[in-house]
Structure formats: structure tokens, C-alpha cells
Amino acid sequence: MELNVNEASAKELLAYYQEKCDEEARQAKKEGRLVCWSAALAPTEFFEAMDIAVCYPETHSAGCGAKKCSMDLLEVADQKGYNIDICSYVRNNAGYLELLKQEALTGETPEKLANSKASRIPLPDMVFAVNNICNTILKWYENFAKELNIPFICIDMPFNHTMPMTRHTKEYIVGQFQAVIKQLEEICGRPFNYEKFYQAQCQCQRTVYQWNRVASFAQKKPSPLNGFDLFNYMAMVVVCRSKPYSEITLRRFADELEEKNKIGKYAFGDAENEQHRITWEGIAVWPYLGGTFKELKNEKTVMTGSAYPGMWDFEYIPGDMMSMAETYSKVYLNCCGPQRYEDFYKVVSNSKSDGILLHLNRSCKIMAFLNQEGAEYVNEKMGVPFVSFDGDQTDPRVFAQAQFDTRVQALCEMMDEE
Amino acid sequence: MSRTAAEIIKEFREIAAHPEKAIANHKRETGKGAVGIMPVYCPEEIVHASGYLPIGMWGAQKKTISKARTYLPPFACSIMQSVMELQLEGVYDELSAVIFSVPCDTLKCMSQKWHGKAPAIVFAHPQNRKNARKVADAYCREEYAIVKEKLEDILGVTITNSAIKESIAVYNENRAACRRFSDIVADYPGNICPSDRHAVLKSRWFMEKSKHTALLNELMAAIESEPKKKFTGKKVVVSGIMLEPYEVLDIFEENGLAIVADDLAQETRNFRQDVGNDEDALLALAKAWNDFDGCSLATDAAKPKGRILIDAVRKYDADAVIVCMMKFCDPEEFDYPILLQEFEEAGVRNLQIEIDQESTAFEQIKTRIQTFAEIL
Numbered sequence: 001m002e003l004n005v006n007e008a009s010a011k012e013l014l015a016y017y018q019e020k021c022d023e024e025a026r027q028a029k030k031e032g033r034l035v036c037w038s039a040a041l042a043p044t045e046f047f048e049a050m051d052i053a054v055c056y057p058e059t060h061s062a063g064c065g066a067k068k069c070s071m072d073l074l075e076v077a078d079q080k081g082y083n084i085d086i087c088s089y090v091r092n093n094a095g096y097l098e099l100l101k102q103e104a105l106t107g108e109t110p111e112k113l114a115n116s117k118a119s120r121i122p123l124p125d126m127v128f129a130v131n132n133i134c135n136t137i138l139k140w141y142e143n144f145a146k147e148l149n150i151p152f153i154c155i156d157m158p159f160n161h162t163m164p165m166t167r168h169t170k171e172y173i174v175g176q177f178q179a180v181i182k183q184l185e186e187i188c189g190r191p192f193n194y195e196k197f198y199q200a201q202c203q204c205q206r207t208v209y210q211w212n213r214v215a216s217f218a219q220k221k222p223s224p225l226n227g228f229d230l231f232n233y234m235a236m237v238v239v240c241r242s243k244p245y246s247e248i249t250l251r252r253f254a255d256e257l258e259e260k261n262k263i264g265k266y267a268f269g270d271a272e273n274e275q276h277r278i279t280w281e282g283i284a285v286w287p288y289l290g291g292t293f294k295e296l297k298n299e300k301t302v303m304t305g306s307a308y309p310g311m312w313d314f315e316y317i318p319g320d321m322m323s324m325a326e327t328y329s330k331v332y333l334n335c336c337g338p339q340r341y342e343d344f345y346k347v348v349s350n351s352k353s354d355g356i357l358l359h360l361n362r363s364c365k366i367m368a369f370l371n372q373e374g375a376e377y378v379n380e381k382m383g384v385p386f387v388s389f390d391g392d393q394t395d396p397r398v399f400a401q402a403q404f405d406t407r408v409q410a411l412c413e414m415m416d417e418e
Numbered sequence: 419m420s421r422t423a424a425e426i427i428k429e430f431r432e433i434a435a436h437p438e439k440a441i442a443n444h445k446r447e448t449g450k451g452a453v454g455i456m457p458v459y460c461p462e463e464i465v466h467a468s469g470y471l472p473i474g475m476w477g478a479q480k481k482t483i484s485k486a487r488t489y490l491p492p493f494a495c496s497i498m499q500s501v502m503e504l505q506l507e508g509v510y511d512e513l514s515a516v517i518f519s520v521p522c523d524t525l526k527c528m529s530q531k532w533h534g535k536a537p538a539i540v541f542a543h544p545q546n547r548k549n550a551r552k553v554a555d556a557y558c559r560e561e562y563a564i565v566k567e568k569l570e571d572i573l574g575v576t577i578t579n580s581a582i583k584e585s586i587a588v589y590n591e592n593r594a595a596c597r598r599f600s601d602i603v604a605d606y607p608g609n610i611c612p613s614d615r616h617a618v619l620k621s622r623w624f625m626e627k628s629k630h631t632a633l634l635n636e637l638m639a640a641i642e643s644e645p646k647k648k649f650t651g652k653k654v655v656v657s658g659i660m661l662e663p664y665e666v667l668d669i670f671e672e673n674g675l676a677i678v679a680d681d682l683a684q685e686t687r688n689f690r691q692d693v694g695n696d697e698d699a700l701l702a703l704a705k706a707w708n709d710f711d712g713c714s715l716a717t718d719a720a721k722p723k724g725r726i727l728i729d730a731v732r733k734y735d736a737d738a739v740i741v742c743m744m745k746f747c748d749p750e751e752f753d754y755p756i757l758l759q760e761f762e763e764a765g766v767r768n769l770q771i772e773i774d775q776e777s778t779a780f781e782q783i784k785t786r787i788q789t790f791a792e793i794l
Binding site for chain 1: 491753
């Protein structure tokens, strides 16, 4: 499908370019070029510089959740011995990898893969593990590298237990940047393309600028931005922030929001439909994106704050490796409590939220285990109420719509009292 | 007159069950207190060099979790649930400091929600240990230097390079003694039951290491001087974070299973290898971490744990591996699918049991082990 980029809406651009990303990876594989599976918050500028196609299993798993096709894949992972307590992004992806592997080994497409609504991505030739979001990433790609006997490329971004970030931590990360460059040169059999790397860094900055521009509309009251759209458009800043089309899509979306704001059209239409504003802490419940959104809409509650999409605010100085190291490492989940809680407070206050909805995500220990402390910190500073609900990012068995609805209603009552 | 093995084991069991007495004794003898060591892989030698007693914080057996529920969701691993419960009860308030490593997401969070009175010192291990070895050594050394400086500040002591080197020597001697003990148990499966083996190795977390070595040497001499009892059961290698409560170990014994080698984070993973003798003691400790293999919490894409376990099965002529999976410990859970494949390829029989410190009912484990022992 071709698209008139100049006339297309942001929504059309999003759908088109998301598919294009996967298609590029499939095409790369067909042509014998290298494909990497990468962590979502990894600096894939290094791979862009070497023309290596990159797929993002976290985004892929989220897509499977949203398309409601994760159960088949979770079952395959279960049969492989993956414990049900492991992050469901990983299990979803491990199931998918197993099906791809079976297909490659037998030449026949397993039924579950043939019938899956999951977007087709090719088997990786290498993996890129960066733990600035969680250490689960390390185990995830360690397993895949072992299973497929492929290179394990890693940048360890240690937990910033002390802030500001220490110099020796930055030096350690920059040292690993150099190791990655060397490893890529060995794998590709050619020198690292520093010029292309610099271009990728610059493109990344332009994309991030547009991403932040989009997010800034949630600060307006009433908000023209429905925060759930951040979950949708996030794919652009995750999977192709070093490519021009992410910038094009996000700029279009920001322009549309600007226009909406100008003409007085907001997240739920008219201004009076925004009765409450909340911060959603945690990943979306992808299999129930519609259900969670609808309940909030029923309660005239607009999600204006979320720390999760803000993690891709990767502003750094192109050409300055120390700056790049610091930016990628300072993701709020990779920082000590005081820093993390303060970052969370900024999200809640900047988004002018009246309440906080905490996703007690069974898959994500790093997010879930300090939810309470973060919310208490914000509550003390701003007096905003908070509630939590049980859920999971991709495993549909953990979430109960009735519990979610009740908790949201309770939060709305508390916000009304405030 | 020399003591019997049973008498010495009784002493080890007493120490393993009463860390608070170990702290009181150390204080009485040296005038110095204790520093809590959260699992896992703290460079304890730095604490030892300060004259304070490093004391392991491995939760508690069969502890009812109630207060901890406010701070930890039920899907946090069972050991951290009991550590959280104990800290809220004030059990750790006697400690002069607590040291946290953060090799998993749960520990990262735990390090930020410490509710004890003692100041918490947090450090990170480097995880890119194989592809970026030089910078990983440098980073790790710097993290250990910070631990040392913070300890000096909190405890009001000076920890010299030579003192750490001496402590490394004390620890290496203890590691060698523990390895020898594990081998002796493998050789005397009829004499030393699984729970005794565990008590002896667990007590090293609560003893000044040269004392542990001395008591261990006495025990090993006693075992070797006693007649070797006939063993008609089966030999197993165990893997996991830890193997407790004692009731589970008793189920091993009841079903004729002897533990001839372990790959537990609480036991052998701490003494499988020695620390080198670099002039710079902190660098030696850093290098030891980066050399360390076979634990789910030390990243290595070669995933050598399976090979280590299969080698142990062959070396000790074991009949099977029992994977003791700590409930909700995702790093360990991640290793399992790979282990399964490797065991299958190598023809190693294996069983997985779930370890939950909180548990007071063991019927399920009993049935699983009983059935497995019968198959063996």
C-alpha cells in the first residue's frame, strides 16, 4: 500500500510506517542482510550506522497483546519451560521465537504461527540487550543468544543507586559503546560508519523533539491529547526513532493536536467531557486497551500523565558519547528512589493530574514494587489520591475488568471529594 | 578428647539457627558489631577487614508474612518477603550497616525501600562481564571502593588495602575448606544427611570466617575418622538460590536422597572459586566477580550453569539434578528452559521443586520427591 505522506493523517502514517518497519526487517532477511532483536530502550543508533535491521520484541509482544493473540504464544513458552511468573512480554516473545525456529528447522509453518495475527518478524542474527529499564532484559536475550547460538551484544547500564549519576558509571557505559562498535565491526566485517552513526543520532534528536512536543499537549487543560494515544504512537519513538519517518509521523500528530487545541476540540470532544485528569503509572494492559479506555471515558477521566512513554525522552548531544551514555542510563526506572519519585511527581504535576491509577503489573517487578512509594511521595506533595489495580501487560488471564472499573470509580469519587 | 562429628554438627546447627547470638558473641569478643549482607555476592572481605562481623540476611524459615504485604506485592520472591517482614519487625535494627547488591529487579527495589534503622549501602555489579571485561573490572572496583568508603564513614574505621588482602586470604582458606567439606559429604553420604550439610554451610554466613574454617576442619577430621556408613540411596546435585526450610531437606533424607554437590546461591556459588592475589585488593575482588560463572544473577550469554551441573553429575556419579526453584525468582526461572534442554541432551534426569520460605505444608514436595526417588 502506498501512501501520500503529505496528505495522510497521523493515524494513517502510524499504521503505514509501523508495517513498513517490520517489512524492512523481513526484506533485509530475504536479501541476506543482518537482523537484530533489540531491547526497546536500547541505543540502536549503533545498528542504524551499520545498516542492520532492528526488530523490537517488546513492541511486538505489546502488539500481540493488543491484537489479542498472545495466549497461543504464551502457551508455547509454557511448554518450553518458561514459568508463568516470568514477564509476559518475554513469554510471548519466547513462544514466537520457538515457532519461528520450528519453521526454520522443518520448512513448515506451525499452525499457531500461520494463524497468528502477530506481525511477522524474522529470526534474529544477533540480540542487543540493554538493561536501562530492567534486568529481565539481560536474562531474556541471554536465553535467546544461547538458544540460537547468535551474538549477544550488551550495554550494561547499572542501576543508578546514587544520583547525580557517577562519572565511573558513565565511563563504564562509554567503554561498552566502544566494545559494541568493535563487536559490530567484527560481525559485519567492515569498519563502523561514524558518519552514519552521527546522522542517526541527529535524527533521533529530531524524533525525540517531536515526541516531547506531542506529550506536551497533555499539559494543557482541557487536554487535546488522549493519553492512550501515547501508548499507540509510542511505537514510532521506540522502533524507528533514528529514521526520518518517525519524525514525520510524530510531527503530523503534534500538528493535529495543535489544531485541535486551537479549535477547542479535546480528548473526549467538548471541554466538559473532561471531568477528571489522571496519571496512569505502568505499562498499558494491552489485551484490554479498549476496556480500560472505555471505563475511563465513561467516567469522563482523561489520562494526561504517564511516566512510561516519557522514558523515550532521549535528549543528548550528538557526537558526545558521555552525554548519550547519561541520557540512556537515566531512565527513571533505572534510578534510585528519590530520583524516581521526583520524576514521577513531575509527571503528575506537569500533567495537572487529579489522581493516580497504579497498574500493579504482574509482569513488571521493577515498576510494580516501587509504585506505592512513588504514589505516597506524590500524595504527600500534592494531595492527589491514588488507587491500584491488578493487571498484566500481555497475559490476559491476570486482569479483571470488574476490579478495574470499581477501582476507577473509587478514584473518581476521591477526586470529586478533593 | 576430640569431639564426634555429631557433636560438632550440633554446634553448627545451633549457630545456623541463632545469628543473633553470633552477633552478641562477636561484640563481646571484639567490641565491634555486625554488618548485614543482603543476598547476593557482596564483597564481604571488605567488611571482614573492618573487624565487623558480616552477617548474611537470608530471610527466615516458615515466617508468616503480614506487615510486608503493605510494601511488597505477593509476586515478590519469598526470600525478600521474609527479609521485608523481618526488617519491619526490627530484627535487623542491631546491625551497624546493611549492604545491598542489585543484580535483579526485585533487589533494586528492595534496596530503595529499606525500613531498618541501620544505614543501607547499595552497590551494583557490572553485568557486561565478558565482552567489556576491562571496563567492567574498572567499574566494579570503583563500586567496591564506594562500599569501602561508606563503611569507613559509618563504622568510623579505616579499611586498608593490606587488611582486605588478609581478609581475602582468610576467605580463600574458608572457600577451600567448604569445597573440601562438600566433597567429603559426597564421599560419606551415609554419615552426613542433607540438613546437616546445609546447617554447616549456612553457618558460614554467621561466623567470622577463620572460626568457621577451624570448626569445619575439626568436623572434617571427625568425619574421616569415623566408620563410613553404608549408603543405599541415590545421589543428587541441587541447584537454585537456596534449599530450605529444613523440612524439605528432611524429605530428601526420608527418600534416600543424598546431596553430593550443590549449585546454590547460598552455598557453593560463594566458594566455587577463589579471589585472586592482585596487589590492589579491590581490583582482585572486582575480577573475581567478573570471572564468576554459573549463577543466574551474573550475566553470561554462554549460560554455563547447565554444563557446570552436568559436569558435577558426572564427577560425583550422581543420579539426577533437582532444581530448587525459589518462588517468584525470575532470574532463576529464566535459566530453567535452557537447563531442561541441556539435561535432555545429556540424558540427565531432573526434577523441579518450588522453594517457598514461608511454606509450612510440604505434602506436594514430598509427593514429587517420593515419586522421583522411586523412578531413580
